[in-house]
Amino acid sequence: MSILKKSCAAVAGLLLLSTAHAATIDLTGLGFVTYGDGQSYSLPIANYQYGFSTNNGPYAIPSTPGQIQDLVVLNTGSEGQQVTTNFAGMDDAYSTPTGSTGGETFFYSSTTTDRGFSAPEPTGNLDTTWDTSLSALQTFTAGEELVFFFNNNQTNSGTAADQTLAAWARLWITAADGTTVVAGSTFEFTNDDSPYAIVTEGGGGTFFGDPTLYTATGSGAGDPTNDFPLSGDTDWVVSGGQLCVASNGSNPIPIPVSCGISQGDLSLLGDGTLLLADVSAAINHNLGADHVAYAVIFPELNALLTSLYGSIADLSDYTLHVDVRYGCEGDAGGGWMDCLDTSVAQWGNGLNNGYEQLFIGTAITGVCPPDDTLCNPTVPEPATLALMGLGLAGIGIGYRRRRVKAEPENKIE
Numbered sequence: 001m002s003i004l005k006k007s008c009a010a011v012a013g014l015l016l017l018s019t020a021h022a023a024t025i026d027l028t029g030l031g032f033v034t035y036g037d038g039q040s041y042s043l044p045i046a047n048y049q050y051g052f053s054t055n056n057g058p059y060a061i062p063s064t065p066g067q068i069q070d071l072v073v074l075n076t077g078s079e080g081q082q083v084t085t086n087f088a089g090m091d092d093a094y095s096t097p098t099g100s101t102g103g104e105t106f107f108y109s110s111t112t113t114d115r116g117f118s119a120p121e122p123t124g125n126l127d128t129t130w131d132t133s134l135s136a137l138q139t140f141t142a143g144e145e146l147v148f149f150f151n152n153n154q155t156n157s158g159t160a161a162d163q164t165l166a167a168w169a170r171l172w173i174t175a176a177d178g179t180t181v182v183a184g185s186t187f188e189f190t191n192d193d194s195p196y197a198i199v200t201e202g203g204g205g206t207f208f209g210d211p212t213l214y215t216a217t218g219s220g221a222g223d224p225t226n227d228f229p230l231s232g233d234t235d236w237v238v239s240g241g242q243l244c245v246a247s248n249g250s251n252p253i254p255i256p257v258s259c260g261i262s263q264g265d266l267s268l269l270g271d272g273t274l275l276l277a278d279v280s281a282a283i284n285h286n287l288g289a290d291h292v293a294y295a296v297i298f299p300e301l302n303a304l305l306t307s308l309y310g311s312i313a314d315l316s317d318y319t320l321h322v323d324v325r326y327g328c329e330g331d332a333g334g335g336w337m338d339c340l341d342t343s344v345a346q347w348g349n350g351l352n353n354g355y356e357q358l359f360i361g362t363a364i365t366g367v368c369p370p371d372d373t374l375c376n377p378t379v380p381e382p383a384t385l386a387l388m389g390l391g392l393a394g395i396g397i398g399y400r401r402r403r404v405k406a407e408p409e410n411k412i413e
Helices: 003-014 043-049 134-141 299-309
Strands: 033-035 038-042 072-076 106-108 130-133 145-150 165-174 187-189 237-239 242-248 251-257 267-269 294-297 319-328 358-364 389-391
Touching (some): 038 187, 130 134, 134 145, 134 358
Antiparallel strands (some): 145 358, 165 319
16 A cells, blocks of 8 residues: 555545544554553654644544534533533533633643533442443444544743643543442553653653553542652653654654754664664644644553443443543642652643643554555564664663654644
């Protein structure tokens, strides 16, 4: 399959936001970073990989209120316009901060946040999480995989400390009594008590990581700070603003790096494939409230949902809970607000522009066609890759296969 054919097919597949019964996105062959149980896909980088600019490529997903009104919205800054009422058996959308002037610098689910639910109320409905019955969720996903879409909307000016924010999430399923947690049903999007940094600078993610290697620390409302063993370690994930990628012609794997990195600082431990890699121009992730920055899937959750759909007689009695938080500066909300030792944090963590939103769509994560060289570039096989890493200031990362090309801008200030 040629790049053009693959891209056109992707475009056709991604413009199906008007129905819940066609997959919103095909993630086949895209690069991702694994944070705990979640696989995070940068959609601006995905567009770059196929030679498009950020907001008009095959992975430029529009997310204005009118575009996502048929999807499931967990939180939005749209102040109730079109997207706050979800399907029966689900909570409606939480309101998120819509500006930084005098506003909150964080978001988390709470009893004080505006939202209701569409009757009937989920059996295990909680006041501190977004909840849905499994029957309502099954109706929406219609056999496709569940995917979460997130808009990053920090300011586009200043340093990396101004353009990034902190994110964390925990999901779990309760049984018919509304309280018992289904065995093996807790999943986290987490930095896993690691330095607050991007994956190539020692952060807790793993490029092409295996989510089955992580076990969630608990269920129910969480504490993203956890008990850090070292100053600066945290469960909060860096949600990047301006990021760059490194690659070269013989190894077209887009590896996220800081935009200040130089070509001479890059090398590959192992066979030297990535020596003298090219570093891209800045790829923006602060795309405003009208385009998606990140797609996150939980493969183990999707597998469990498929199993439960086929084995539970009354899915309306089972409830999925989502505790999602981003921006962790401020003095309200509990001890978890003290998210970082700012003296060691290069990256920003608090909301400074507002209007972020999170919503659910459906995804396909298929297998690359063997003759598609963009999706399956010629790279070492997994056994070799396990021994390789990107040398960056003495820090290595593990990775697997994929591809690369763009630039950007578009947001609400």
